Amino acid sequence: MERVELAEGLTLSRIVYGMWRLAEDPDRSPARVRAKIEACLAAGITSIDQADVYGDHESQALLGAALAEDAGLRARLEIVTKCGVMAMTPRFPLRRVKHYDTSAGHIAVSVDGSLAAMGIEQIDLLLVHRPDPLMDHMETGRALDDLVAGGKVRAVGVSNFRPHDFALLQSAMETPLVTNQIELGLMAPAGFLNGELAFLQERGLPPMAWSPLGGGRLFSTAPVGLWAALRRVGAEQGVDAAAVALAWLLRHPAGILPVIGTGRPERIAGLADAMTVQIDRETWFELLALATGSEVA
Ligand SMILES: NC(=O)c1ccc[n+]([C@@H]2O[C@H](COP(=O)([O-])OP(=O)(O)OC[C@H]3O[C@@H](n4cnc5c(N)ncnc54)[C@H](OP(=O)(O)O)[C@@H]3O)[C@@H](O)[C@H]2O)c1
Structure with missing residues (x-):
């Protein structure tokens, strides 16, 4: 699995495992959570995406209970979490x-709560979850700088920020914001065309893509032609259609990190197969056209 350096001393696996849905699993036992993590590690996925609010504030604690069972596990992972919602x-x-x-x-209360819930000493990457219209960028920026300087957080970034929100916050900070985690995929392709990715590319910052399979809608409400094309490419290259949908994101030169969210450990290796898929230029545009309903102008 390819690794991506986001900050000095912090690299993430190219594919990240999201734990938004962790508390939805009828089996919330530490053994079940560890099975998901072990499936990720076996596929080279070492980076976990969390948030203070996930699973009605339960998800971080479920991860913490799994980490508590295996003293060496935390050191094998990078933990991303979020605050602000x-x-x-x-x-x-x-x-x-x-x-x-x-x-x-x-932010201080949220970070302390996240550290306690997961039973960890440091958050590898803290993201401001959503742009806050009442954000005082000087205050928020200083708070993030202080967290990095104090060691509770290794690196900081944002999520769902528009470029001007990002630039505003960064203008008040000494620490670089290292990513913006945005909704991106065949079911949400706007970021490819509206400048959001270009903004990050100009700064050399790899974007993170949440719900890269449309949160499952790719399998239920995607246009019939899109699904057929994903299956065709998958059959040609010996992978699942879902891996092709992830590979479509990986093909973009911004260096996108898809954040996958399946709750089924047995699906993880097949999704990681995305790393082996080649998407040529015409196939990339074919899938875009099928996703949006029209060819580019
Ligand atoms: N920053 C933000 O604002 C934000 C917002 C939303 C999400 N996120 C992050 O993004 C992560 C991923 O989001 P997501 O769960 O919506 O991602 P996703 O990978 O797009 O969707 C996962 C969903 O698709 C379903 N699915 C159905 N068939 C599948 C197949 N063949 N392969 C894989 N999945 C299949 C999964 O069900 P099964 O479990 O049955 O496989 C699961 O419910 C979250 O966990 C969270 O960390 C961030």
Whole structure:
């Protein structure tokens, strides 16, 4: 599995394993979580994507319980997590509306909570989960700088930021933001054409792509022709159609890191086969046309 250097001392596997859906599994045992992680490691996937809010704030603790069972496991992983979304949940009964909070106080509480839930000493990569219209970029930037300087976080980045949000926050920081994790894939191709990827490419920053298979919609609501084309390319190259959909992202020169989310360990190796797939230029545009419903102008 290819490795991507995001910051000094921090490399991620090219394909990242997301744990958004971890708490949805009827089997939430540490053994089941470890089976998912072991399947990732066997395929060369060492990087885990988390967030404080995933699984109604349960997902990080489920990972922590699995890490606690195997003293050597944490050192084999890079752990990405996020902060800033204040979800409506019975855990916070006084909260009246879903909102974002990128204040220094909230970020500090969130990071301490993430470290405690996962039982780890340091977060490898902390992302601000969503652009917050009330973000005070000077305050948020200083909070992120302080976390890196203090060692609780190795590197920082953002998620779902538009280029101007990214530039604003970076302007108030000493530490470089190392990525933007955005929705990207055949079911969400906008970033290829609206400048979001170009913005990151100009800065030499590899994007992370969330829900690269459309969160499963690729298998249920994708245009019939798209699915047939993915299967055709997969059959030609001896891989699953899903691996071809990931390879479509890998083909882009921005160096995209897809964040996969299957809860089935047995699917992980087949998805990692994406690394072996060759997508030529015409096939890339063919898949884009089938995804968007029209050829490029
Ligand atoms: N930054 C953000 O705002 C943000 C937002 C959303 C997600 N994320 C991150 O992105 C990660 C991935 O998101 P995602 O789960 O939506 O990713 P995804 O890989 O696009 O979709 C995974 C879903 O597709 C289903 N699926 C159906 N057939 C499949 C097949 N043949 N192969 C693989 N999956 C298949 C999976 O079901 P099975 O489990 O049954 O395989 C699962 O429910 C999350 O875990 C999270 O870390 C970030």
